[in-house]
Amino acid sequence: MKRLHIDTDVPNYPSGKWSWDEEADCLKFVPHSEMGEAGERFVQTNGFKFLRTLDEKEETVFRQKYVRPGARYDLETIGLDDVRDLVLFMMPKEFLTMKFVRFVHQPAVHRLFHALIIYFNYFLQLVEFILIRRDETTVASRQMQTHQTSEVKRIWSMYLSQYRLLVARNYSIILKSEGDLKQFYHTKEIVHITANIEDRAFQNQFLAFTIQVVWITLHRRAYFVIEMEMNRLFFSEQFLLNVRQYPEFTPVERSFLYGRNSKIVNYRYQRSPLTQELMNIADEDLPILWIGERIYRGTDTRISELELEYMVPGVQLYMADISHGILGHPKSLYNTILSLDWPSVRYANFSMNYDPYYIVRQPNLHIPNLNTRTVRRMSKSLQQFFKLYSIYEQTSDEVILNWVNRAKVIKHYKAGKSLDGVAKRPTEHPKDTRNVNQIVDKFIDTMGKLRKEIVKDTEPADRVNAAPHYVIKGDERYFRK
Incomplete structure (x- = not known):
């Protein structure tokens, strides 16, 4: 089976609409960045303005900084987390509080x-x-x-x-x-x-x-x-x-x-x-x-x-x-x-x-x-x-803070500054201060997300009709067996 290669460096979605150019007598593609505050840009939901689409710069920020990262068994498939992250990126900036x-x-x-x-x-x-x-x-x-x-x-x-x-x-x-x-x-x-x-x-x-x-x-x-x-x-x-x-x-x-x-x-x-x-x-x-x-x-x-x-x-x-x-x-x-x-x-x-x-x-x-x-x-x-x-993998504070600073990140990139993309990383040569045990633990944790690993649960069997039960890691749920 051919695996999907997800490129997060460049945008792949042409944001805009086709319209008829009277002078040139042909169809012309107009990006949303040139439309200003047109109606095609936003959608009203209960009085709040959500983005309907993304321009090229916004898409670049979203694909590099906010797309679901890491090694996961479901990375090539659309899940509820992908929809939630997209709405988080397209929602109004007044929603961007740590609590929400x-x-x-x-x-x-x-x-x-x-x-x-x-x-x-x-x-x-x-x-x-x-x-x-x-x-x-x-x-x-x-x-x-x-x-x-x-x-x-x-x-x-x-x-x-x-x-x-x-x-x-x-x-x-x-x-x-x-x-x-x-x-x-x-x-x-x-x-x-x-x-x-x-x-x-x-x-x-x-x-x-x-x-x-x-x-x-x-x-x-x-x-x-x-x-x-x-x-x-x-x-x-x-x-x-x-x-x-x-x-x-x-x-x-x-x-x-x-x-x-x-x-x-x-x-x-x-x-x-x-x-x-x-x-x-x-x-x-x-x-x-x-x-x-x-x-x-x-x-x-x-x-x-x-x-x-x-x-x-x-x-x-x-x-x-x-x-x-x-x-x-x-x-x-x-x-x-x-x-x-x-x-x-x-x-x-x-x-x-x-x-x-x-x-x-x-x-x-x-x-x-x-x-x-x-x-x-x-x-x-x-x-x-x-x-x-x-089973639900808890979101780290770093990811939460990254979402709260979404408006600053977009403004930073639109000002012409870099997001430290993949192209820049090979030239930096960072020092890896981890020991062998930390590297092995991270590898085992990553493989647990990519495959179903059966491990015995340590909960005491003190209930009526209780029996030794097992959990499956790498899925969205545990179940008693």
């Missing part, structure tokens, strides 16, 4: 991003189905709706509520602010006074950041649908902005998309849809709360499907024939801003028979059996005592 950058690198926030991508991947499919169904019922030769179609819609709506429950579970972990997240809690320990203004600004920035992460991951499509639904999930419909591009749904369509737990009351007592999902959980959906924490041991195939979709790392989704946007796709098919490079796609020779990344094919809604809900209620549920241990 450190927060988005937390493992709990990473899992929330992952759950939101799974939810919106399914949500956009249902919105597309609604729009198609709306067109079919408004034409002269309209199609009749039967009892079977209504039952299939109820099952699809139930599936969407399950994805929403998974998002609510991960978001509630962040709200509790336990462990490493305690430093981000909005009240002080002794006086317990809430910093309302600071906390509100922090939440709005994080929500805008999350919208960008989900939008870029899902091929930059249906932006206003994602923005509207994201604000509805974390606030409620009473606090949605009146944006002309937001779609409008009928009461029947709303009940299909938002589920049976969605209720609108007086704004003084209104709860967010995520809170409403946690307050009304069906008995057969209770095992969803353990997904990612313990292995499911029941006979409900729907829970097993959810567990597989959530537990497979993003860089390995193509092995399970699962599509979550651009996650798991090779970097050779994408440019610096993670948009499809269509010449590379054409040369890859994908077809309906060979399309592991769902580029030629499109993710579709599978028609379920009509007795799905009855079968789920009759399924057996066993005790879940096999605990899962997540």
Whole structure:
């Protein structure tokens, strides 16, 4: 298999647009650096300006200083970390605080991003189905709706509520602010006074950041649908902005998309849809709360499907024939801003028979059996005592500080100063003061990231039904065996 060589020295993405030159009577490429503050340069997200594209100098800085470095087993594949780093580079400079950058690198926030991508991947499919169904019922030769179609819609709506429950579970972990997240809690320990203004600004920035992460991951499509639904999930419909591009749904369509737990009351007592999902959980959906924490041991195939979709790392989704946007796709098919490079796609020779990344094919809604809900209620549920241990490589303070100084680094490079690139390093001949043991330890640590190394865990087996268990290094999770 040919390995991908990633050159981080020179930009490879032509930032600009083609326009017709009346004088020369031909097409002319205009770089974004010559457009000034044109609308094509930025995208508004909840009132914040995010970069839509990068010019040549910005791309050079990003590829040399901020692209995911180091020896990793998934370096040639797009992961959630790549999308997060791109949004960090394209976000407004007022976001660049030590607190915010450190927060988005937390493992709990990473899992929330992952759950939101799974939810919106399914949500956009249902919105597309609604729009198609709306067109079919408004034409002269309209199609009749039967009892079977209504039952299939109820099952699809139930599936969407399950994805929403998974998002609510991960978001509630962040709200509790336990462990490493305690430093981000909005009240002080002794006086317990809430910093309302600071906390509100922090939440709005994080929500805008999350919208960008989900939008870029899902091929930059249906932006206003994602923005509207994201604000509805974390606030409620009473606090949605009146944006002309937001779609409008009928009461029947709303009940299909938002589920049976969605209720609108007086704004003084209104709860967010995520809170409403946690307050009304069906008995057969209770095992969803353990997904990612313990292995499911029941006979409900729907829970097993959810567990597989959530537990497979993003860089390995193509092995399970699962599509979550651009996650798991090779970097050779994408440019610096993670948009499809269509010449590379054409040369890859994908077809309906060979399309592991769902580029030629499109993710579709599978028609379920009509007795799905009855079968789920009759399924057996066993005790879940096999605990899962997540692996997440902590980000160093040096990397965090590098992100905080992003604006200074870009200004430094645009002033004509060097970034100490690869071309300059061979002429410096730095002294290596490390001893042999340090070099060997670094080599073993690097190889642990490139291959799966099985090591015995040292946790005492003092639980009921506990047994010696092992962990796999180099993956995104631990599991008991």
